[in-house]
Amino acid sequence: xxxxxxxxxxxxxxxxxxxxxxxxxxxxxxxxxxxxxxxxxxxxxxxxxxxxxxxxxxxxxxxxxxxxxxxxxxxxxxxxxxxxxxxxxxxxxxxxxxxxxxxxxxxxxxxxxxxxxxxxxxxxxxxxxxxxxxxxxxxxxxxxxxxxxxxxxxxxxxxxxxxxxxxxxxxxxxxxxxxxxxxxxxxxxxxxxxxxxxxxxxxxxxxxxxxxxxxxxxxxxxxxxxxxxxxxxxxxxxxxxxxxxxxxxxxxxxxxxxxxxxxxxxxxxxxxxxxxxxxxxxxxxxxxxxxxxxxxxxxxxxxxxxxxxxxxxxxxxxxxxxxxxxxxxxxxxxxxxxxxxxxxxxxxxxxxxxxxxxxxxxxxxxxxxxxxxxxxxxxxxxxxxxxxxxxxxxxxxxxxxxxxxxxxxxxxxxxxxxxxxxxxxxxxxxxxxxxxxxxxxxxxxxxxxxxxxxxxxxxxxxxxxxxxxxxxxxxxxxxxxxxxxxxxxxxxxxxxxxxxxxxx
Numbered sequence: 001x002x003x004x005x006x007x008x009x010x011x012x013x014x015x016x017x018x019x020x021x022x023x024x025x026x027x028x029x030x031x032x033x034x035x036x037x038x039x040x041x042x043x044x045x046x047x048x049x050x051x052x053x054x055x056x057x058x059x060x061x062x063x064x065x066x067x068x069x070x071x072x073x074x075x076x077x078x079x080x081x082x083x084x085x086x087x088x089x090x091x092x093x094x095x096x097x098x099x100x101x102x103x104x105x106x107x108x109x110x111x112x113x114x115x116x117x118x119x120x121x122x123x124x125x126x127x128x129x130x131x132x133x134x135x136x137x138x139x140x141x142x143x144x145x146x147x148x149x150x151x152x153x154x155x156x157x158x159x160x161x162x163x164x165x166x167x168x169x170x171x172x173x174x175x176x177x178x179x180x181x182x183x184x185x186x187x188x189x190x191x192x193x194x195x196x197x198x199x200x201x202x203x204x205x206x207x208x209x210x211x212x213x214x215x216x217x218x219x220x221x222x223x224x225x226x227x228x229x230x231x232x233x234x235x236x237x238x239x240x241x242x243x244x245x246x247x248x249x250x251x252x253x254x255x256x257x258x259x260x261x262x263x264x265x266x267x268x269x270x271x272x273x274x275x276x277x278x279x280x281x282x283x284x285x286x287x288x289x290x291x292x293x294x295x296x297x298x299x300x301x302x303x304x305x306x307x308x309x310x311x312x313x314x315x316x317x318x319x320x321x322x323x324x325x326x327x328x329x330x331x332x333x334x335x336x337x338x339x340x341x342x343x344x345x346x347x348x349x350x351x352x353x354x355x356x357x358x359x360x361x362x363x364x365x366x367x368x369x370x371x372x373x374x375x376x377x378x379x380x381x382x383x384x385x386x387x388x389x390x391x392x393x394x395x396x397x398x399x400x401x402x403x404x405x406x407x408x409x410x411x412x413x414x415x416x417x418x419x420x421x422x423x424x425x426x427x428x429x430x431x432x433x434x435x436x437x438x439x440x441x442x443x444x445x446x447x448x449x450x451x452x453x454x455x456x457x458x459x460x461x462x463x464x465x466x467x468x469x470x471x472x473x474x475x476x477x478x479x480x481x482x483x484x485x486x487x488x489x490x491x492x493x494x495x496x497x498x499x500x501x502x503x504x
Contacts, residue, residue, distance in 0.1 A: 014418075014420060014422065014423055015403050015418065015420065015423075015425075017418070017424075017425045017427070018404070018416070018425070018427070018489055018504035019436070019504055020416070020427065020429055020435055020436060020491075020502050020503070020504045021089075021435070021436075021502060021503055021504065022432075022433050022434065022435055022500075022502060023089055023090070023091065023490070023501040023502055023503045024091065024092065024500075024501045025433065025498055025499065025500050025501070026065070026094070026498070026499040027039070027497050027498045027499060028498050029496065029497060029498055035496045035497050036497070037058055038057065038058050038059030038060075039057055039058070039059065039496075039497035040057060040058045040496050040497055041055050041056070041057050041481060041494035041496070041497060041498075041499060042056055042057055042058050042116050042117050042118065042481065042494075043055060043056035043117050043118065043119055043120045043134075043481060044120075044481045044482060044483045044492055044493070044494055044499075045119075045120045045121060045122060045132075045483055046122075046483050046484075046485055046486055046492070047122040047125075047130075048122065048486060049486070050067070050090070050485045050486045050487050050488065050490075051066065051067040051070070052064060052065065052066055052067070052095070052122070052130060053065040053066075053067075053092055053483075053492055054120045054122065054132055055120070055494070055499060056100065056116075056117025056118075056119075056120050056134060057116075057117060057497070058114070058115070058116040058117075059115060059116075060099055060100055060101035060102060060103070060115030060116065060117060060136065061097055061098070061099055061100065061117075062097065062098055062100045062117065062120065062132070062134055062143070062214075063094070063096075063097040064094075064095040064096050064097065064130070064145065065092040065093065065094060065095055065499075066092060066093060066095040067090055067091065067092050068091050068092065068093045069088050069089070069090060069091040089488075089490060089503035090485060090488060090490045090501070090503060092501065095212065096145065096212040096214065098143070098145075098214035100117060100134045100141055100143070101115040101116075101117065101134070101136045101139065101141070102115055103115045104138075104139075106138075113136065113137055113138050113139075114136060114137060115136060116136055116137070117134055117135070117136060118135050118136055118137065118227075118228060118229065119133075119134070119135050119228075119229075119230060119231045120132060120133070120134050121133045121231050121232060121233045121240070122233070123142075123233050123237070123240075123253070124233075124237040127146075128146070128147070129144055129145065129146040130144070130145040130146070131143065131144055131145075131217075132145070133231050133233065133240060135228050135231050135242065136228070137227040137228055138221065138224060138227070138228065139219060139220070139221045140219075140220040140221075140228070140231060140242055140251075141216050141218070141219055141220070142216070142217045142218035142219075142220070142253060142256075143214055143215070143216055143217065144214070144215050144217050145212060145213070145214045145215075146212070146213060146215075147210040147211070147212055147213075148210060148211055148212075148213050149206045149207065149208070149209070149210050150206070150207050150209040150210065150211055151204050151205065151206050151207070152204070152205050152207055153202050153203070153204055153205075154202070154203050154204075154205055218253065218254075218256040219256055220242070220251055220256050220259070221256075223242070223249050223259045224242065224244040224247065224249070225244070225246075225247075226244035226245040226246055226247075227244055227245065228242055228243065228244050229243055229244060229245070229277070229278060229279060229280075230242070230243040230277075230279050230280040230281070230292075231243075232280060232281045232282040232290070233282065234282050234287050235282065235283070235284060235285055235286070235287050236287040238252060238253060238254075239251060239252055239253065239287075240253065240282075241262070241280055241282060241290060242259075243263075243277050243279070243280035243292060244277070245276040245277055246264065246265050246266040246276060246277065247261055247263060247264050247265070247266065247277075248261070248262055248263035248277065248280055248290075248292060249261055249262070250262050250304075260308070261309070262302075262304065262308070262309060262310050263277070263292065263302070263309070263310055263311060264309065264311065265277060265294075265311070274296070275294040275295045275296040275298070276294065276295045277292055277293070277294060278293050278294060278295055278335060278336050278337060278338075278393075279292065279293045279336060279337065279338050279339045280292035280293075280339075281339055281340060281341055282341075283341060283345050284341050284342075284343060284344070284345045285344075285345050286345065288303055288304045288305050289301065289302070289303055289304070289345075290302060290304070291339060291341070291348055292339075293336035293338075293339045293350060294335075294336065295331075295334075295335040295336075296318075296331065296334065296335070297318065297319065297334035297335065297336055297352060298316060298317065298318045298336075299316070299317040299318070299336065299339060299348060299350060299359065300313035300314075300315070300316055300317075301313065301314050301315040301316075301317070301348075301361060302314050315361070315364050316364060317348070317359050317364045317367075318364075319357065319366055319367060319370075320365070320366060327381075329381045329382075329385065329390065332353070332385070332390055332391075333352060333353040333354050333381070333390065334352055334353075335352060335353065336350045336351065336352050337351050337352065337353070337392075337393040337394055337395070338350070338351045338393065338394065338395045338396050339351075339396075340396055340397060340398055342398050342402045343398070343400050343401075343402060343486065344402065345361070346360065346361060346362075346402075347359060347360055347361065347368070347398075347402065348361060349396050349397075349398050349405055350396070351373075351394050351395065351396035351407050353390060353392070353394075354372065354373060354374065354375065354377070354378070355370050355371060355372055355373060356370070356371040356373060356396055356405055356407050356417065357369070357370050357371075358370075358371075358405065358419050368419075369419055369421075371405065371415075371417045371419075371426075373394075373407055373409055373415055374409050374410065377410075377473075384475070387475060389410075389475045389478075392478055392480065393480060394407055394408050394409070394478075394479075394480055395407065395408065395480060395481050395482060397482055397483055397484040397491075398419075398484060399484050399489060400484070400485065400486045400487045400488070402419070403418060403419065403420055404416055404417065404418055404419060404425070404489075405417050405419050406482060406484060406491060407482070408478065408479030408480055408481070408482055408493065409478070409479060410473050410474065410475050410477065410478050410479075411430070411473050411474055411477055411478075412430055412431040412432070412477045412478070412479050412495040413428055413429065413430055413431070413479060414428075414429055414431065414479050414482055414491075414493055415427065415428050415429070416429065416491075429502065431479055431493055431494075431495035431498070431500045432500070435500075435502055477495070477496070479493055479494070479495055480494070481493065481494040482494070488503070489503060489504040490502065490503045490504075491503075
C-alpha cells in the first residue's frame with residue numbers, strides 16, 4: 001500500500017454508528033435451566049448468499065436454518081435495482097438437522113474421538129441442493145441436503161369393498177386376493193384364463209409434500225495425526241483444505257482416499273517444535289492463495305503455484321511493535337485463534353487472546369489497526385491461566401462491506417468495531433434479548449488512540465475486573481462463535497446452547 005492508498009483509506013466518509021437490535025433466538029435457555037454439554041453450539045457459518053445458516057454442536061449434530069423474510073417479497077430484486085430501501089431484517093426458521101458425527105475410539109492410539117463439530121463450511125450449491133463440509137477432530141464429511149417429494153403407495157390388493165358378499169358375513173381378504181378362511185393346497189394354485197381379476201400391482205404416487213434429506217456423499221478420514229482445527233472450501237468449487245496443529249492437506253471434493261500435504265511444520269525432532277498451526281483459510285477469489293496462522297502470532301500467506309510443499313511462505317505478517325516487558329504469558333496471549341479474509345480478499349482479520357488485528361495483504365510491515373477486546377483482563381492473566389481460560393479460542397468476523405469487525409468476549413459479550421481509519425465506533429453487546437443494555441456505562445468511556453507506523457491502532461478502555469455495569473466477569477460464560485451475514489448488517493452468535501441473531 002502506498003501513501004496515496006493510506007490517505008484514501010483515512011479520508012473515507014465515516015459511516016454512522018450502528019444501533020443493534022434483537023432479532024431472534026433459537027434454543028433460549030429458561031431461568032435456572034441446566035445446559036447439556038452435547039447441546040452447546042461449537043460452530044456457526046452463513047452460506048455465501050446469506051439465505052442459509054448452519055450450526056454445529058458438541059453432540060455432533062448439524063442444524064440448518066433458512067431465511068424466510070424474502071419469500072413474501074417477490075419484487076425484492078426490482079426494489080434493489082431501483083435503490084429502494086427494504087424495511088426488513090433477516091429472519092430465519094428451522095429447516096432441518098442431522099447427525100454428522102458419532103463418538104469413536106482409535107484402538108491403535110487408545111484415543112477417544114469426540115463427536116463435537118469443530119468447523120462447518122458451505123460449498124457451492126447445485127440444482128437447489130445444499131452442500132457443506134463438517135469436521136470433528138479427525139474426520140471430515142461432505143454432506144448434500146436436498147428436498148425430496150414424499151411418495152405414497154396406493155391401490156393395494158386388499159380390497160375392503162368386497163368385505164360383504166350378498167349379505168353374508170364379513171370375510172378377511174388377504175393380499176393378492178387370498179382369503180384367511182380357506183386353507184390352500186398345491187392344487188388350489190391354478191390360474192383361470194385371464195388371471196385373477198382382483199390381483200393388482202401397487203402404484204407409487206408422488207405427493208406435493210416434500211421432506212429434507214441429508215446424505216453423506218464423502219468421508220475424508222485417516223489424514224491427520226493431530227486434531228483438525230480448520231477446514232476451508234476453495235473458490236474453484238473443487239478443492240478444500242484441512243489443517244491440524246502441524247500439517248495442512250489439500251483435498252479434491254470427489255476423492256476421499258487421497259490428499260496432498262502442502263504445509264508441514266513438524267520438525268524431525270519434536271523437542272525442536274516452537275509453534276503450531278492454529279487456523280487456515282483460502283482466499284475468497286484466488287484459488288491459488290491461502291493464509292494460515294500460528295501460535296507465535298504470525299500469519300503466512302502462501303501461493304500454491306510456487307511449489308508442491310509450501311513451507312516457504314510468500315508473505316509473513318507479524319507485528320513488530322515497540323519492545324515491551326515480556327512475561328510468562330506473552331507468547332500464550334499472542335497465539336492467533338482465528339483468521340478471516342475480507343469479502344474482497346484485500347484484508348485479513350486475526351484474533352489473538354487480547355486483540356483483533358486488521359492486516360492489508362499488500363503491506364506486511366504491521367497491522368492497519370489493532371482493537372483491544374478486553375484489556376481489563378491483563379492484570380488477571382495468572383488467574384486465567386490457572387482456570388485454563390487463557391487458552392479459549394475466540395472467533396472473529398468482518399461485515400460484507402468491510403467497514404466493521406466483530407469478536408466475542410466473556411459474560412456472553414461481543415464487540416463491534418468500525419475499521420475505517422479514524423472511526424470511533426466501538427459497541428459492546430450482550431447475547432440476550434436486550435443487547436444494548438451494556439452501552440449506558442460504555443458511552444462514558446470513549447476509546448483511546450495510539451499512533452503507529454502503519455496507521456491508528458484503536459484501543460478501547462475498560463474498568464479492570466468489572467464490566468460496563470460494574471458486574472464482575474464470569475469466565476464460564478464466553479461467546480466464542482459468531483458470524484456476520486455476507487450482505488447485511490446482521491450477526492449470529494452462540495451463547496452456550498442458544499443461537500442469538502441481531503440486526504442494525
